[in-house]
Amino acid sequence: MPSVAHEATTPFKKATFGMGCFWANDALFGAQRGVLRTRVGYSGGTTPNPVYKNMGDHTEVVEIDYDPKIISFEDLLELFWNNHEYGFTTVIKRQYMSLILYHDEEQKRVSELSIKIEAGKRNDKVLTELAPAGPFYQAEDYHQKYRLQKHQWILEELGITPDLLQKSTVATKLNGYIAGVGTPKNFEEDVKSLGIPDKIASFVKIQLLENEGGSLYC
Ligand code: MHO
Numbered sequence: 001m002p003s004v005a006h007e008a009t010t011p012f013k014k015a016t017f018g019m020g021c022f023w024a025n026d027a028l029f030g031a032q033r034g035v036l037r038t039r040v041g042y043s044g045g046t047t048p049n050p051v052y053k054n055m056g057d058h059t060e061v062v063e064i065d066y067d068p069k070i071i072s073f074e075d076l077l078e079l080f081w082n083n084h085e086y087g088f089t090t091v092i093k094r095q096y097m098s099l100i101l102y103h104d105e106e107q108k109r110v111s112e113l114s115i116k117i118e119a120g121k122r123n124d125k126v127l128t129e130l131a132p133a134g135p136f137y138q139a140e141d142y143h144q145k146y147r148l149q150k151h152q153w154i155l156e157e158l159g160i161t162p163d164l165l166q167k168s169t170v171a172t173k174l175n176g177y178i179a180g181v182g183t184p185k186n187f188e189e190d191v192k193s194l195g196i197p198d199k200i201a202s203f204v205k206i207q208l209l210e211n212e213g214g215s216l217y218c
Pocket of ligand 1: 021022023060143218
């Protein structure tokens with residue numbers, strides 16, 4: 001099995017967003033420079049032990065581990081505002097609502113300001129909710145790195161177990177690139193630094209180019 005760098009030890013911060021179907025958000029954030037890992041789950045509500053078929057008042061969210069030296073929370077917020085599946089000014093079910101779950105006072109302050117700025121740009125009311133991050137319930141394995149899981153042979157070749165689907169930087173990056181997010185330049189750099197084998201790199205590169213700019217949504 002090739003030795004890829006699944007789990008890096010860079011210090012990181014967390015960010016949690018709800019902005020529609022979480023398959024798309026897993027890919028969108030995963031391919032960004034400075035995002036180390038992502039995972040999807042249910043959060044923001046009160047229903048105990050949510051699952052996909054019964055998530056109660058929770059929302060589909062993506063949890064992001066990021067290196068704030070490389071990508072700022074403001075950068076993440078920009079991606080947040082620009083990539084909602086169902087928008088943030090119309091009422092939709094809680095499953096897909098617009099939600100920022102902050103992890104510290106700084107994220108709270110920056111988010112409040114950002115919501116005000118977004119509200120100032122339009123006549124519609126911004127319905128995005130802001131709340132402290134509470135328990136995060138991991139979604140079922142089949143939801144993690146959903147785009148990458150379409151290509152089981154890659155998981156097998158790289159030894160990506162269900163656990164690693166949520167912890168591996170390699171899985172995070174490949175899931176984003178396969179969906180067409182990210183630049184070819186960043187891709188080539190990651191291929192090198194993460195030690196992605198040639199056969200997989202060539203395949204993912206084609207996917208990146210073919211899916212580039214395509215709809216990320218579910
Ligand atoms: N439209 C998608 C939603 C998936 S999602 C993770 C489906 O057909 O299942 O909310």
